[in-house]
Amino acid sequence: MRALISIALFAALYEATARSGWFAPALVPTLPLVGARLYDMLADGSMAGHALSTLYRVFAGLALAAITGLVLGFLVARYRALERFLMPLVSALMPIPSLAWAPVFILWFGLGNVATILIVFYAACFPMLLNTWTGARAVNPLWLRAAGAMGAGGPALFWKVVVPGASPFIITGLRLAFQRAWIAVVGAEMLAASAFGLGWVIFDAKEFLNTDIMLSSLVVIGAIGLVFERLVFGTLEKTTVARWGMVRAAKA
Amino acid sequence: MGSRLLGAAAPFLVVGALWELVAHAGAFPPRLFPTVEQVAATFIRLTASGILPHHAAETLLRLAVAFGIAALAGALIGIAMGRSRRVEGLLLPLVSIGAPVPGLAYAPLFLLWFGLGDAGSIVLVAFVSLFPVILNSWTGVKAVKEIWIRAAQTMGADERRLFRHVILPGALPYVLTGWRLGLAQAWRILVAVEMLAAVQWGLGWLIFGSREFLNTDVMLAGIAAIGAIGLALEKLVFQPLERYTVVRWGMIAS
Numbered sequence: 001m002r003a004l005i006s007i008a009l010f011a012a013l014y015e016a017t018a019r020s021g022w023f024a025p026a027l028v029p030t031l032p033l034v035g036a037r038l039y040d041m042l043a044d045g046s047m048a049g050h051a052l053s054t055l056y057r058v059f060a061g062l063a064l065a066a067i068t069g070l071v072l073g074f075l076v077a078r079y080r081a082l083e084r085f086l087m088p089l090v091s092a093l094m095p096i097p098s099l100a101w102a103p104v105f106i107l108w109f110g111l112g113n114v115a116t117i118l119i120v121f122y123a124a125c126f127p128m129l130l131n132t133w134t135g136a137r138a139v140n141p142l143w144l145r146a147a148g149a150m151g152a153g154g155p156a157l158f159w160k161v162v163v164p165g166a167s168p169f170i171i172t173g174l175r176l177a178f179q180r181a182w183i184a185v186v187g188a189e190m191l192a193a194s195a196f197g198l199g200w201v202i203f204d205a206k207e208f209l210n211t212d213i214m215l216s217s218l219v220v221i222g223a224i225g226l227v228f229e230r231l232v233f234g235t236l237e238k239t240t241v242a243r244w245g246m247v248r249a250a251k252a
Numbered sequence: 253m254g255s256r257l258l259g260a261a262a263p264f265l266v267v268g269a270l271w272e273l274v275a276h277a278g279a280f281p282p283r284l285f286p287t288v289e290q291v292a293a294t295f296i297r298l299t300a301s302g303i304l305p306h307h308a309a310e311t312l313l314r315l316a317v318a319f320g321i322a323a324l325a326g327a328l329i330g331i332a333m334g335r336s337r338r339v340e341g342l343l344l345p346l347v348s349i350g351a352p353v354p355g356l357a358y359a360p361l362f363l364l365w366f367g368l369g370d371a372g373s374i375v376l377v378a379f380v381s382l383f384p385v386i387l388n389s390w391t392g393v394k395a396v397k398e399i400w401i402r403a404a405q406t407m408g409a410d411e412r413r414l415f416r417h418v419i420l421p422g423a424l425p426y427v428l429t430g431w432r433l434g435l436a437q438a439w440r441i442l443v444a445v446e447m448l449a450a451v452q453w454g455l456g457w458l459i460f461g462s463r464e465f466l467n468t469d470v471m472l473a474g475i476a477a478i479g480a481i482g483l484a485l486e487k488l489v490f491q492p493l494e495r496y497t498v499v500r501w502g503m504i505a506s
Contacts, residue, residue: 095482099444
């Protein structure tokens with residue numbers, strides 16, 4: 001209720017600014033205009049098309065990053081030689097923002113999906129790898145010895161002890177990776193996408209001063225981000241880690 | 253000592269050698285895939301002529317100004333939200349709506365409103381790194397133990413002293429965490445913002461502008477400079493801040 005009041009206040013303030021005539025109406029469109037534009041784009045399906053191509057890019061990049069991060073993370077945690085080889089490279093590459101690679105990827109792979117997906121991959125890979133690595137090392141050694149004493153061999157030890165034990169960290173890593181990927185995909189679409197995607201719509205609308213289109217796409221981007229953050233990852237956490245009783249164990 | 257240094261350098265030597273092999277094999281056009289020595293020569297040439305340092309200095313200045321604004325404003329807003337129910341009720345819904353939107357999505361809008369170049373890019377980066385600072389400062393004030401406040405009040409502390417000696421030190425670790433996150437956030441998008449905002453100087457622009465002339469060596473030299481700055485931020489700012497924060501957290505737990 002109180003949240004609604006403050007949002008209404010903010011909207012009224014914006015509306016007053018838009019109608020005051022201090023700023024060009026093309027730059028500060030009124031809320032009914034933005035609403036009408038959003039409705040039009042939703043109704044004719046163009047918004048859904050852009051949203052789908054953005055989602056395709058973000059999940060292609062995220063899936064690649066998750067697989068790479070998981071496999072490398074577990075391997076690095078298991079083999080010290082690999083850790084000594086890979087981790088210096090990771091700590092050198094990690095501080096480079098993924099979008100700095102955008103021009104290079106554009107030159108190498110052209111404008112379009114490949115460059116965008118690679119940028120997303122670069123952004124999402126590191127949190128996944130680091131969290132898997134930390135999670136696998138944080139598994140209580142007592143559990144490993146207990147399972148070993150009860151006769152668990154290599155594969156059983158890995159699937160029944162290490163993976164569930166590391167899962168809270170992995171889920172956190174996935175969540176972080178999604179946040180990074182979501183930022184990266186919007187930026188990458190502005191710089192490297194050719195004709196589709198929510199980021200591209202916003203960027204393209206700037207050329208024609210279509211501020212109403214920009215604000216409509218912003219609303220959709222915010223809504224999608226919120227849905228995944230709250231519903232998807234919240235539910236994932238509840239159905240896996242919390243149910244396995246791993247959260248408390250990891251915190252203790 | 254020597255062997256340890258070699259051990260640390262080994263991964264980079266291996267990757268460098270692989271890169272050389274691919275570059276010399278001629279599978280890709282040399283303009284798009286320059287050799288390591290070409291990139292190094294470009295890096296040295298650009299550094300000696302002062303071009304690369306100029307770009308880097310502008311980028312760092314922008315980062316410092318934008319983050320400075322965000323650090324100060326974010327801490328003030330966050331603490332005000334933590335202290336006053338009314339401010340919290342007013343601002344929290346807006347902050348929770350704005351925070352999850354990826355910062356770069358605002359970029360074209362801010363560039364229209366505040367203009368291309370410095371003003372637009374600094375306002376945007378400051379706005380984006382504001383959110384983690386606000387949220388953490390707010391959490392920090394909320395996390396100050398009720399019993400400390402009551403104890404201080406019993407001992408006769410007035411509002412000002414309560415704030416200065418109890419609430420501020422109690423919230424400080426969280427504020428520091430917020431600053432760390434905010435600075436990292438600012439760094440991650442600044443380079444992209446420079447590409448979009450058509451600034452005259454700046455590492456992002458250096459890289460993006462070289463695309464027009466297929467100067468892949470300049471791009472990679474620019475990325476190397478970005479990596480070096482990022483690493484320096486990590487080692488000189490984030491890690492000391494984290495260590496300091498952890499120490500403070502330890503004190504709080506005891």
